[in-house]
Amino acid sequence: xxxxxxxxxxxxxxxxxxxxxxxxxxxxxxxxxxxxxxxxxxxxxxxxxxxxxxxxxxxxxxxxxxxxxxxxxxxxxxxxxxxxxxxxxxxxxxxxxxxxxxxxxxxxxxxxxxxxxxxxxxxxxxxxxxxxxxxxxxxxxxxxxxxxxxxxxxxxxxxxxxxxxxxxxxxxxxxxxxxxxxxxxxxxxxxxxxxxxxxxxxxxxxxxxxxxxxxxxxxxxxxxxxxxxxxxxxxxxxxxxxxxxxxxxxxxxxxxxxxxxxxxxxxxxxxxxxxxxxxxxxxxxxxxxxxxxxxxxxxxxxxxxxxxxxxxxxxxxxxxxxxxxxxxxxxxxxxxxxxxxxxxxxxxxxxxxxxxxxxxxxxxx
Numbered sequence: 001x002x003x004x005x006x007x008x009x010x011x012x013x014x015x016x017x018x019x020x021x022x023x024x025x026x027x028x029x030x031x032x033x034x035x036x037x038x039x040x041x042x043x044x045x046x047x048x049x050x051x052x053x054x055x056x057x058x059x060x061x062x063x064x065x066x067x068x069x070x071x072x073x074x075x076x077x078x079x080x081x082x083x084x085x086x087x088x089x090x091x092x093x094x095x096x097x098x099x100x101x102x103x104x105x106x107x108x109x110x111x112x113x114x115x116x117x118x119x120x121x122x123x124x125x126x127x128x129x130x131x132x133x134x135x136x137x138x139x140x141x142x143x144x145x146x147x148x149x150x151x152x153x154x155x156x157x158x159x160x161x162x163x164x165x166x167x168x169x170x171x172x173x174x175x176x177x178x179x180x181x182x183x184x185x186x187x188x189x190x191x192x193x194x195x196x197x198x199x200x201x202x203x204x205x206x207x208x209x210x211x212x213x214x215x216x217x218x219x220x221x222x223x224x225x226x227x228x229x230x231x232x233x234x235x236x237x238x239x240x241x242x243x244x245x246x247x248x249x250x251x252x253x254x255x256x257x258x259x260x261x262x263x264x265x266x267x268x269x270x271x272x273x274x275x276x277x278x279x280x281x282x283x284x285x286x287x288x289x290x291x292x293x294x295x296x297x298x299x300x301x302x303x304x305x306x307x308x309x310x311x312x313x314x315x316x317x318x319x320x321x322x323x324x325x326x327x328x329x330x331x332x333x334x335x336x337x338x339x340x341x342x343x344x345x346x347x348x349x350x351x352x353x354x355x356x357x358x359x360x361x362x363x364x365x
Contacts (some may be wrong), residue, residue, distance in 0.1 A: 004129055004139035005029065006116050006152055010094075011280030011297035012145035013101035016109065017055065018305040026109060027137055029129065033112035035098055040173050040256075041210040042077045043068065043187075043202070046088035048295030051302050055104045063100045065090040066205040069185040076190055076241045089291075091202045091210060093173070097294075111137070116151045119276065126276050141314050142276045144305070145297075150282035156273045167196065167340060169260040169288060170213045170234060171304065176251025177207040178244045190241050195219060196344045197358060199238055199245050211248050213238065214262075215346055218258070223259070230254045262287050264337070267330050272318035279304055279321075282331045287336030289343070296332065 003019050005012045008030025019026040029059055030036070049065070056062040067090055072083045073253060102110070114131040119142065121127065128138040144152025165206045178201065180188040189200040196216030224233040231254045238245050264285045271283045279300035286292055303324050307317040342348070 001025070001141065002027070002139040003143060004137050004142055005143045005145055006129055007145035007147060007150075007280075007282065008023060008032075008112075009145065009147060009280070009297075010097060010101065010294060011282075011301060012143070013098070013105055013110075014051070014298055014301040015143055015145060015279065015304065017101065017105045018051075018301055019308075020105065020109065022305060022309060027139070028110045029114040029116070029131065029137060030104070030110060030112050031115040035095070035102055040171050040293045041091055041093045041202070041204060043089050043291040044092050044254055044298075045292075045295045046090075048298040049088075049090055050299045052100075055100075056273075063092065064096050064205045065092045066203055068186060068187050069200060070183060071187045072189070072277075074188070074190050074242075076192055076238075078242050089187075091204055092294075093210075115148060118155065120245075125274050139337075141274065141308070144276065144282045145280050146282050148259060148281040148285050150278065152276065153278055153282050154276070156276060157268060160265050162265050163296070163337075165261045165263050166215055166217055166344060167214055167262045167287075169215075169258060169262055170230065170257060172211055172252040172257040173204070173256070174201075174209040174211055174248045174251035175205065175253075176247050177209055178204075178223065178247060180244070191346065193346050196346065197237060200242055203246055209248050209251070211252070212320065214343065218311065228254075230259075239353040242331045260288070262340075263334055267326070267333060270319075271322045273326075275314055277318045278318070284325075284333070286329075286332040287340055289339035290332045291338045294327075296329065310313065 001026040005016050005026065005028045008028045012028050016026050016028040016091055017158045052063060067088065068086060070083060071086055072080060074080045114135060117132045119126040120130055126142050128136050129142055131135050144150055146152055180186050185203065187200065187202050189198060191198045197219065198214045201211045205209055215237060224230040231249065234249055235246065264287050267284055271278045280297040281293065283300065304321045307321040307324065308314065311317040311320065
């Protein structure tokens with residue numbers, strides 16, 4: 001059986017590796033050439049990391065990650081509301097993870113420069129994926145792992161109805177390391193208690209700070225367009241935040257930062273049509289408050305390979321894949337929307353509401 005994967009990001013590469021490990025003929029098709037460097041860092045839970053651990057000994061350098069032990073929530077004046085111990089979470093730079101996956105997966109099985117165009121069908125079954133450069137890849141089953149703006153999803157289910165963009169997020173990696181509360185393993189977040197505005201910092205293994213600023217789009221009408229404008233924009237919104245926030249911003253290269261329009265969509269009634277199946281952000285999208293995107297992509301990869309292995313009929317495999325993942329994905333979508341509401345209306349909630357969903361079994365310290 002030949003598996004054709006459309007999308008060479010984290011979801012697509014991980015799926016390719018797992019299929020290859022089971023001796024499937026697999027090809028990953030990616031629109032860019034080489035390793036995609038866009039993106040900064042993310043949190044991954046222990047479940048997601050466990051999927052990658054079997055490959056840590058296959059290459060010289062294992063995946064670099066920083067274990068995050070604590071979460072601290074403060075007001076802009078520095079008043080600490082809560083501090084909790086986290087279940088195992090890890091901060092991983094996206095480039096490190098993508099590089100790791102490229103090192104594990106055979107390079108000859110990655111086809112770059114392939115921007116998906118359409119499927120070629122025979123008797124309602126896809127027999128090949130066609131790309132805008134004129135190339136065609138034939139296969140038996142096709143996996144759409146082409147992200148939140150998935151062209152595969154659009155061809156299967158039509159135009160996606162996204163939720164309105166009510167919150168935007170700016171992210172970056174600062175060379176300035178701030179050991180908050182004398183701890184190198186703390187996820188520090190400052191949350192304004194009168195409006196939808198927050199600033200968070202997470203250390204990486206390189207003693208850098210991954211940072212993000214989330215803000216209600218109604219707070220400001222102007223949209224920064226350049227490096228200088230973006231830095232000034234962040235400094236203006238966080239002018240009443242602690243001096244450490246300004247230090248982090250001063251250490252950031254704003255040419256690599258960007259504004260992320262946060263949105264999601266309702267869970268699809270199915271992830272597949274015939275022999276084409278979606279996974280990762282192409283299949284489901286939760287708001288970033290859940291920090292679940294990357295872990296869910298890895299869990300999808302493992303689940304879909306397990307289901308293909310378990311059933312000889314791909315239709316049954318894809319149905320089981322959906323049923324296996326449905327409940328947790330519905331929960332994450334709901335959690336993201338719930339946190340969005342308390343973010344936009346902070347005076348209506350207590351600080352305890354901000355604990356979910358990172359903490360399963362929290363302990364105040």
